[in-house]
Amino acid sequence: MPRIKRWINMHKKEFNPDGTLKQEAREEMLSGGMSNKTIDDYAFRLKQKYDKWKHLDETDPEPWPVYTAYDFFTEEEKRQFNPDGSLKPEYVEQALQKGISENWLEEMERRKKIDVNNYNAVSAKYAEQGINFGEEQMQERIASSRTYGQRLKQMAIDLRNYESPDSLPFDKETSYW
Incomplete structure (x- = not known):
């Protein structure tokens, strides 16, 4: 509630x-x-x-969409990890064949599990207060992606106006122009 x-x-x-x-x-x-x-x-x-x-x-309960840490994984992370942060067996097999050490894979998995556990703990703490942490994070991500194109356009204008490179939102050497 x-x-x-x-x-x-x-x-x-x-x-x-x-x-x-x-x-x-x-x-x-x-x-x-x-x-x-x-x-x-x-x-x-x-x-x-x-x-x-x-x-x-x-x-009339408020909608409470449930987001998990997995919803915030990159596409690459989704290919590598299960929702609980453990590495997918097929990824481990491919990585070992490519010469990636077992120790490094264990470290990757350890770190991702910590990330997932941290997300779950924060999400639970916020839920106790009636705040949907996952939804807030998703809305923030959506807002950032909407302004990305605007920032690119502004950067093109800033470059034409000889703005200082450190004031630009992206590296001016990117191939977006």
Whole structure:
């Protein structure tokens, strides 16, 4: 229930997981000079928002596309690795035939498994807070790919205007022109 998780995360210092105001928060507000009426109004308004979000989660849940670390592998990595980060047997066989050492293959696999485990841990931690880490990463990747062509066009203009090479987004020796 992402909406509720976000609400709880935003208000966890003052409110219980059921949307009610914590007694210690009430006492702190009273000691800060707030009236009972003001505190009750505040608690009521936030409880209404909690109930609304809870109802929406139950009747119209937000889409929660699930992305795995494998979704972020390059095409080459997808040819080499399984979704859990282990090397594919056919890749190991080909690599050994090409003279790649077994130690290096073990190291590649170890590193990729660490990457996958890190992705899974971060994704789980974010999900506890009602945040879809995989979706955020995918949207970032999509946005970057959309601006790639724009950056190439701007670089051509910058080159014509004799901009400093270190201010360019790509190496000017690339063969895109």
